[in-house]
């Protein structure tokens with residue numbers, strides 16, 4: 001009796017069948033007949049299997065023909081926006097240092113839209129191996145010119161051939177990376193005849209071995225057949241690569257510092273226990289006297305409330321909105337806070353959108369609001385239209401005359417700056433506005449008991465917001481109280 | 493020691509008919525078949541699968557994970 005054992009066959013690193021692939025064909029990949037992506041996928045799978053790192057591999061699939069690589073590789077997968085694989089890979093490899101990160105990219109993805117991400121990751125020597133498929137065109141979108149398209153090569157978008165005078169010369173990625181200090185291993189291979197594929201296999205194995213040994217950044221560029229877009233047969237495309245592409249993109253190893261590079265230790269992972277993260281982000285409240293289960297039953301926030309805070313940069317607009325959001329968080333509401341500001345650190349316009357709700361918040365965008373806080377005339381002109389017909393407007397009287405509003409709208413003015421100046425810190429004006437808001441809520445929306453609770457939770461939120469600067473907490477609380485008192489006296 | 497024996501198996505329905513394997517085989521075992529498979533491709537065939545020497549050239553040329561399998565036969 002003779003028995004058979006598989007010598008070359010489907011790698012165990014591939015799913016079998018490809019359940020994630022839609023449609024009836026679950027045995028094959030989606031690539032065109034004769035495509036180099038499949039050849040390279042197989043080499044990578046074989047190497048992952050050989051070095052035993054499947055369990056901890058994270059495969060980052062690009063945008064391009066390989067966008068569905070996660071249909072095939074049975075390991076961790078992340079699908080990323082166009083060109084962002086090395087950026088996401090940096091995050092994955094730093095946040096989960098025990099993982100082995102593979103960034104897989106096409107020439108449009110790596111050398112055009114994502115070139116900065118790529119070259120910076122290479123320069124930082126991120127712990128990842130990059131497999132770069134250079135097929136001289138944008139495959140997925142139908143064969144447009146890529147940074148790697150050869151001079152005079154005809155593509156969809158270079159119908160008369162790539163004109164180096166207007167389109168520049170093809171980008172030599174390996175050579176550029178070879179100018180950097182950090183990368184450990186750089187090799188260019190071709191997925192053509194058997195001899196070249198054996199070399200490619202060796203290079204892929206080296207890059208995966210370096211990955212296993214956590215040696216840093218490895219790059220394998222594979223000149224890869226795209227017979228469909230190049231409108232060639234398998235044999236013609238191999239010849240194109242071997243005779244034309246390799247002339248411009250010479251094959252071979254440009255750098256191998258694997259031997260001199262010591263195997264990296266797994267750096268300690270950053271804290272990832274969600275409870276610890278919560279602790280880091282939101283330190284325990286002090287002095288609230290209430291447990292975390294405190295719930296305010298006032299009905300005002302049963303409905304989603306949308307708030308727009310607006311003014312100019314430096315007025316504390318974003319932090320005002322943030323304190324509001326903190327206040328709601330401390331009372332266990334759902335909250336969103338979305339800032340938007342000009343390029344200037346000071347001056348320019350600033351605004352933020354805050355949503356408070358007991359229900360889930362579907363989108364953080366605010367285009368109509370229940371409450372508008374306008375600290376400048378320009379801000380009111382810009383956002384006034386967003387105020388709902390029954391909305392509340394709070395404005396700074398030092399910035400404008402009392403604005404006209406619609407009949408159902410309520411308008412309240414406060415000289416927040418004067419209050420803040422009286423307290424001795426002009427930056428506290430935003431807390432005075434919060435005080436006014438607490439008074440308005442207390443008068444129009446809350447029972448006295450709830451109003452007292454909101455006053456308290458506002459001061460808790462201010463304390464929390466400024467916890468890093470204890471000296472200003474007191475001033476801000478003073479401004480809050482003054483704003484609240486002044487508004488209350490206007491409201492009687 | 494007797495030379496090891498091998499067998500090539502081509503899964504007809506997994507072949508996309510790109511023909512990269514045909515020139516790769518040093519024994520010229522692979523040729524274009526006559527049947528269209530379920531994917532609509534004219535699949536390749538190996539008429540004499542036991543003449544395979546197990547070099548794996550065709551396997552590595554093939555872009556599909558399981559269209560070609562090479563077995564080693566243990567007596």
Ligand SMILES: Cc1ncc(C[n+]2csc(CCOP(=O)(O)OP(=O)(O)O)c2C)c(N)n1
Pocket residue numbers: 063064065066082105106107108109110133135137138139140141146
């Ligand atoms: C931000 C963004 N811009 C453009 C596109 C359209 N797009 C999809 S794939 C692709 C080109 C991919 O080419 P390449 O990286 O060479 O990979 P290939 O398809 O050749 O494997 C482009 C431009 C997109 N998806 N996202």
Ligand code: SF4
Pocket residue numbers: 030031032033034035036037065135139140225226227228229
């Ligand atoms: S378009 Fe080109 S790169 Fe994309 S799957 Fe087809 S052959 Fe491969």
